[in-house]
Amino acid sequence: MARTHQDNSRNWLSDPQTGAMSLKQRLILRVGLVLTITWLVEVVYSNSVVWHKTQDLIEHQTQLMAKSWITVVEQGGIDGLTLIEEPNFMLLGWLNDQLVIKQGHGDFDKPNNKKTYDTKIGQDKWIISSLCQNNACLLVGLKDTERRCTVKVLVILIFLPLLIIFILTMLAMNIAVKSGLRPLNTLAEKVSCAxxxxxxxxxxxxxxxxxxxxxxxxxxxxxxxxxxxxxxxxxxxxxxxxxxxxxxxxxxxxxxxxxxxxxxxxxxxxxxxxxxxxxxxxxxxxxxxxxxNRELLKEQHERFDLCELLRQMVIELVHDHEQCDCQMQGLITLEVEADPLAMEMVIKNLIENALRYGQSTEDGKVKLILSCHRYDEMVIISIEDGGSGIDEQYRHKVLQRFYRVPGQGVEGAGLGLSIVSDVTAGYGGDVVLAKSQELGGLQVTVSLKGIAV
Incomplete structure (x- = not known):
C-alpha cells in the first residue's frame, strides 16, 4: 500500500497520466514558451536589421559605382557606347546633354543632381544613384531582387543552427528539471509513507x-x-x-x-x-x-424571536435556583433568522456557566444580568454574573475544549464556552470575555452577524 502511494506521488510530479499537468511539464512548458518567444522575436528583429543594413549597403555600392563611372564619362571618346546586357545592372551616362553610354533597359531623363532613391520598373524594384560632375552626369541602378534573396539566405543560415540549439536545449532542460525535482520526489515519498x-x-x-x-x-x-x-x-x-x-x-x-x-x-x-x-x-x-458542523448551521434556519427564546431559557434554567437574582435588559423583541437549536445551545451554555460559577462569595447568591441588543447587522447577547470572574491570562484559554481554570472546585467538562465559540464562529461572530463593571464578575458578550431580520 505504501508503495502505491509512492508511485502516485511520483506520477503527480512527472507523469501526465494522472489527468493533471505535472510540475515538470509546467516548468518545461513555461521555459520553452519563453525561449520560443525569444527566438521568434530575435528572428523578426534580425530580419529587419539585415533588411535595412543590406539596403544601405547597396545604396552605398551604387554611389561608389557612380563615382567610378563618371570619371570615365568625363574623359570622352565613348560616344554611343553600349555595354553587354546585364539583367540586374543599369548604367546611363551623359556628356554635354548627350547619352554616351548605356547598359540595361532603362529609360531615364538626364539627372541634374546627386541623389539615391528607390523606384519600380515593371515588377522589379531598383535602387538608383545619380551623380553630376562638370559636364558629365551618370545614373547607376541595381535590381533589389538579389538583395531579397541574400537576406533570406542570411536569416536561414543564422537561425537554423539556433533552432537546432533550441531543440537540444529543451532536451537538456528536460533532463535538468527531472534531476532538479528529485529532492521533491523524495520528499513526496516520505510524506506518502507517513x-x-x-x-x-x-x-x-x-x-x-x-x-x-x-x-x-x-x-x-x-x-x-x-x-x-x-x-x-x-x-x-x-x-x-x-x-x-x-x-x-x-x-x-x-x-x-x-x-x-x-x-x-x-x-x-x-x-x-x-x-x-x-x-x-x-x-x-x-x-x-x-x-x-457549520454547514448544517447555515442550512437549518428559521425565523423566531431571539429575546423570547432568551426569556424562555431563563425561566427553564433559573426557576429552580432560589438564590438567583436575574435581570433582563435591552430589547424586548428581536426577530432573527437562524438555527433555533444553535441559539438555544449558546444561551443555555451561557446561563448554565453563569449559574455554576457566578455565585457571590459574600452572600452566596447568584446575580445575573442578561441583555440582547442590535447594532446594524450585529446581534449582541450579553450575560454578566457576580462571581469571582476569570483572570485575563485564562480568558482566551477557556474558549478551548476541555480547558478549565485551575483552582475552581465546580465540576464540569470544560465544554460550555467552547461550544458557544464554535457556534458563534459559524455565524461569523465572536465571543469576548471581560470583567463585569456592574456586578464585578465575568461578562460574556456574544456577537452574531447577519441573522437579524
Missing amino acids: SVDKLTPFQDESNTKELLPLIQALNQLMLNMKAQLIKERQFLDTCTHELRTPVTAFIAQIQSLHMPDKNSDSFLMNINNAALRVVRVANQFLSLAKSH
Missing part, C-alpha cells in the same frame, strides 16, 4: 533552500495534527470519566434503596441528580458535535 501513528518531523537531506519552507510547513502541520490527536484522546478520556462517575453513583444509589435504615427520599434525590448530570454531559457532547 502515518497517523508515526508522525516524525521531516529532514531536508538534500540541503535544498527552496524546499525548506515546505518542509517547515509540513512539520508544523504534523505538530498541529499531534496536538489535535491529543485533544481527541483527552476528549475520549473525559467522556469516559464524566459519564462513568455519575453512572457509578447512579448504580450505587439504586443498590442502596434495599437498605432499610436509609431515607428513600434522599436516595431518590441523589439518583435524580446523578441522572440529570448524565443527561447534561451527554447533551454537551452532542452540542459540541453539532457546533463543528
Whole structure:
C-alpha cells in the first residue's frame, strides 16, 4: 500500500497520466514558451536589421559605382557606347546633354543632381544613384531582387543552427528539471509513507533552500495534527470519566434503596441528580458535535424571536435556583433568522456557566444580568454574573475544549464556552470575555452577524 502511494506521488510530479499537468511539464512548458518567444522575436528583429543594413549597403555600392563611372564619362571618346546586357545592372551616362553610354533597359531623363532613391520598373524594384560632375552626369541602378534573396539566405543560415540549439536545449532542460525535482520526489515519498501513528518531523537531506519552507510547513502541520490527536484522546478520556462517575453513583444509589435504615427520599434525590448530570454531559457532547458542523448551521434556519427564546431559557434554567437574582435588559423583541437549536445551545451554555460559577462569595447568591441588543447587522447577547470572574491570562484559554481554570472546585467538562465559540464562529461572530463593571464578575458578550431580520 505504501508503495502505491509512492508511485502516485511520483506520477503527480512527472507523469501526465494522472489527468493533471505535472510540475515538470509546467516548468518545461513555461521555459520553452519563453525561449520560443525569444527566438521568434530575435528572428523578426534580425530580419529587419539585415533588411535595412543590406539596403544601405547597396545604396552605398551604387554611389561608389557612380563615382567610378563618371570619371570615365568625363574623359570622352565613348560616344554611343553600349555595354553587354546585364539583367540586374543599369548604367546611363551623359556628356554635354548627350547619352554616351548605356547598359540595361532603362529609360531615364538626364539627372541634374546627386541623389539615391528607390523606384519600380515593371515588377522589379531598383535602387538608383545619380551623380553630376562638370559636364558629365551618370545614373547607376541595381535590381533589389538579389538583395531579397541574400537576406533570406542570411536569416536561414543564422537561425537554423539556433533552432537546432533550441531543440537540444529543451532536451537538456528536460533532463535538468527531472534531476532538479528529485529532492521533491523524495520528499513526496516520505510524506506518502507517513502515518497517523508515526508522525516524525521531516529532514531536508538534500540541503535544498527552496524546499525548506515546505518542509517547515509540513512539520508544523504534523505538530498541529499531534496536538489535535491529543485533544481527541483527552476528549475520549473525559467522556469516559464524566459519564462513568455519575453512572457509578447512579448504580450505587439504586443498590442502596434495599437498605432499610436509609431515607428513600434522599436516595431518590441523589439518583435524580446523578441522572440529570448524565443527561447534561451527554447533551454537551452532542452540542459540541453539532457546533463543528457549520454547514448544517447555515442550512437549518428559521425565523423566531431571539429575546423570547432568551426569556424562555431563563425561566427553564433559573426557576429552580432560589438564590438567583436575574435581570433582563435591552430589547424586548428581536426577530432573527437562524438555527433555533444553535441559539438555544449558546444561551443555555451561557446561563448554565453563569449559574455554576457566578455565585457571590459574600452572600452566596447568584446575580445575573442578561441583555440582547442590535447594532446594524450585529446581534449582541450579553450575560454578566457576580462571581469571582476569570483572570485575563485564562480568558482566551477557556474558549478551548476541555480547558478549565485551575483552582475552581465546580465540576464540569470544560465544554460550555467552547461550544458557544464554535457556534458563534459559524455565524461569523465572536465571543469576548471581560470583567463585569456592574456586578464585578465575568461578562460574556456574544456577537452574531447577519441573522437579524
